[in-house]
Amino acid sequence: MNNNKKTLRLLYGGKSAEHEVSMRTALSVINALNFTKFNVFPVYISKAGKWFTGPQINGKIKNINELIFTENGHDQSIIPAQFFASITDDEVVFPLLHGPNGEDGTVQGLLELLNVAYVGNGVAASAVGMDKVFMKQVFAQHGLTQPNYVYFMRQEWNEDQEQVCSKIETTLGYPCFVKPANLGSSVGISKCMSKDDLKQAMNLAYEYDRKVIVEEGIVGREIEIAVLGNDEPRCSIAGEIVPKTDFYDYNAKYEDDSTDLLIPAKVSETVYEQLTEMSIKAFQAIDGSGLVRADFFVTEQDDIYINEINTMPGFTPVSMYPLLWKQSGLEYSELIESLVDLAIERHVEQQKIKHTME
Ligand SMILES: Nc1ncnc2c1ncn2[C@@H]1O[C@H](COP(=O)(O)OP(=O)(O)O)[C@@H](O)[C@H]1O
């Protein structure tokens, strides 16, 4: 009997467009875990946002369906606050959730409130990382070079579309990228070459958010760096995304095999140094913890623009983040263990904070 065995609660699924991606991640993580080190318990969140627990997982799993628990299956849905209130100090929650309602600080807030150790970024870091406008404002404050952008609330768009369009045309021109402020996986994102494109793109983006950001199009390679750590974050080698489509859209990400990941990316030592410097700066700018993936555009002239950071990047073994670490010498299962250790480290640190004036 191993007394140092940690209990790991995996949170996956989620009320999110990235539900399926999360399911695949959960399967991969489970199959990489060392069951002599961890007691593993699943917590499935349905697309409707209901939470379900399942029995302890003691070995590898073949099918995603084995991870889906609903009213008709193993257990009744739980009340998250009640459930997590009863978990003990030596347990760690690993939210394998992407996008809104998971990567955006909401789940993190719940876990924080309940004083539970959890993997990854905290409330503010997650929220800022999820909202592309807030993220860019914070980056600007820290002197990070990024594409020019403007943003508009739905109300402004509804009131005067012509004025919004002309503002975009005069400040950015074409091509430009239209994005819902709070989403991921390229959902609702369009590349626009004309005013007609722009109008369509804006209307589409407002279906997903009441805040829409528009950016100048950058012509460059897409290079990514994986960051791991808390107070002393470290960087992986660089990787390049080579989409065969016009840009790295949802299909290129998840539906087809049209994207190549080039690891290591072919960048000069100087560029790599700048990339890591900017990655750390971005991580610290949002007060990151655990992990982020920092994404850049690198132009022909080696000008570097930060595109975004992801506070819960794609995490299957064939995703960029784990692959970058693998080729930097950290295997998938070791990476998971590092993240759990970092979660505990931060939780212990948190406990030292005074909450009264005594
Ligand atoms: N300003 C830009 N210039 C050029 N390409 C862009 C720009 N913004 C986004 N893209 C393309 O769109 C993709 C998705 O945009 P991104 O902001 O990364 O959204 P998501 O958060 O959904 O990943 C990028 O990977 C890139 O291919």
Ligand SMILES: [Mg+2]
């Ligand atoms: Mg992206």
